Amino acid sequence: MEAKKRGSAKGKRKGNSNVQQSRVGRDAFFNFMKKQRHEMGKEANAKLDRKEREEIANKWRKLNPQEKATYGSALDLSGGQVEGSSGQVNVSVNEKGFTSRCSPDRFHQTVEKLSNQKRLAINEIGFGKVASLCCTRLHRKLCKFLTERFNPDTSSIQLHGKVIGISAVEFGRVMGLQNTGEVVELEWLVEDEKVKELVKSFGGNGKRLLVRDLGEQLEKCENADEDFKVRFVMFALGTVLCPTSSPSVTGNYLTFLTIPGKIETKNWADHGFNFLCEGIRSFKAKKVLYVNGSLLFLQLLYFDSILHGGVYVDKSLDPIVSWDNKSVWKMIIWVRKQGGFDSPTVRVVSKHSPTNEVSRVNLERIVQEVAVSLAPIIQAEVKRSVEGLAITLGPIIQAEVQRSMLEFTDKVMSQVSSFNKDARQHLHPGHEDVNQTKDSPLKERDQGGESVVKKKGEEASKLKEKGVVDVNNTWMPLPDGQSFSEPEV
Template sequence: MKVRGSHKRKAGDFESSCEMLVDAHRSRGSKDRENNHGFISFFAESVRQLKAKDGRACITNEVRKEIRNAFKNLPVEEKCQYKFQSRRGGKANVEKVKFLTRCAPDRLAALVSHLTEKQRKAVCDIGLGSIIDLKCGRLKRKLCAWLVERIDTARCVLQLNGHELELSPNSFGYIMGVTDGGMPMELQGDSAEVAAYLDKFNATSRGINIKTMEDILLTSKDADNDFKVAFMLFTLCTLLCPPGGVHISYSFLFTLKDVHSIRNRNWATFCFERLMCGITRYKDEKLAHVGGCLLYLE
């Protein structure tokens, strides 16, 4: 999906826009200034993500509106974190105790509690039977932060008290209840092949909104293929492969469109590698968010 627009903007223009926003609201109260600074950081980070996906992407009014709405929908505690981030580099100047992640097993568990028996069977059909039986509450973020600091992603080991614990796709699959079925992931293709899903899930240039997926599943009583795709997407973005933002890439649809092959994909390896990549980026780029399934580390 390409971002519409007829003019290109240079990276410097984004910074200028941010500075203009600061000047425009400088006369307001301290609370408003904090909110505005938070939006500026969120806006700059969103722009970088768009440019990373498509170097020719243009930041049109439509895209700006999508970013603004996405910021408004953030939980209050996550909004507050953005005001600490550097506007220039998108790095986080948050205190060390701050550790943000979209991995939310409690959110997935809450949705699972609303599933009908037919829907539960449908979930088992796509190989997620173990996922819906997970008994866990909220993620222990302080513990995860402590563990992440002790992971050597280059060698895939967790270093504890002089000992090294090997991390691997096999252990990930065993703990999280997913497998490698032998079929590789497909993350590219003709958008026309998944157009129906893009429309159904209200996809935008930024991806598919997590809250939108949640609302669709909570109001659905069906257990058809559309439900299976929606549930798999929600499981990916809340547990197995959570992104850094409030959107999950629609590229997953190219893997999910063949519903009968969902359980045969190499989910364990894919999700494990995404976690290692997320931890590496968190450390090297000093990001505020950690991508990936942190529940695996608990």
């Protein structure tokens, strides 16, 4: 990479990484060598002989640590000045930030668009509950707090003065995943050419797949086949189960995901939990900005672990299904009132066990959810039946409808015409054309009467001229340019 490119003001990194410190030392030597080469009047890529290299190495050894440090990772020779690490790494930014690529919202939005057939396929591989998640927003401050309180070495978390042990069992319970099966291993076959080909076949760059692309592919998949299942699992891993700081998912998962029937045999709860432990361990050790792993799990676990005043959710369901954005927000407000996330007044449950506790509000929500989830299925079934009927009875119905419409129109016109005739004779004996009379009470009647019927009669005639109406096209525009409104379901 070019030194000029590195000299940009954008993209400053935290300067407190141990890994980075050692790297800076190594890069400093390279930069020192570059400068020496420049001073020798040699081109940037010109080779140095052994004597010249030894000479430079001796000069480097004579420098003290402070001087060495001035040859940081970035080097701009264009101005004759050496830009040290202080020019690149903002050492004053010591306050650790906190962010994550965990994105339940993106996951939820994508799953929402999937067909029932695809949702059934998701159920088959054991990700049905994950796909039904309702809590799409992460409370960053809470997540940061929970990350700080979570000890990955002892697999425990300290909440409101109480230490709770958590494991893959909890992860499975909270996220609605099974905690049995084979261990998910990613360390093997990484360099296999076949894997690279596999990743490329899924639209990746040879090693990784972009989460964004996976989401788009899920919607575009025509069938809920094995290919769809693989893409879905990859998407779930990249958004809610094992998100990293990268906007992509490693292609190593494909080594086993692409084996038909393999997805269901893996222990995803165990993998998700271990991934989170490793992510938090790394976050604490390296003091990086991003946390790898499912922060959604930590957030849901927290809400599921505290005893609160009102029943906001259905405790008989898995937390991933029972907690939604509204109930989460209610809880956050409640906890704030109690003194915050670390308040000793908030009580924590000692043991998690499913109950049959269902509040009235939640019962309503469950009914609503069932209705919402069933509606598309019913609609599809009705549509299919109607379409079948339409094909069979279409021509007969069309002919009958047209005949009836014309008959009806003729009758109405005849009735209106005779009515007007009578009215004219009644009000203005001897006057044939009342429409010419200014401010006549009948004019008003006429606006909504004859002319409209006449218009309709003309339209009916036009329809008659046009011939057969396409009954399969429910959105066929009306002759006057209007269209039918969508029936409410």
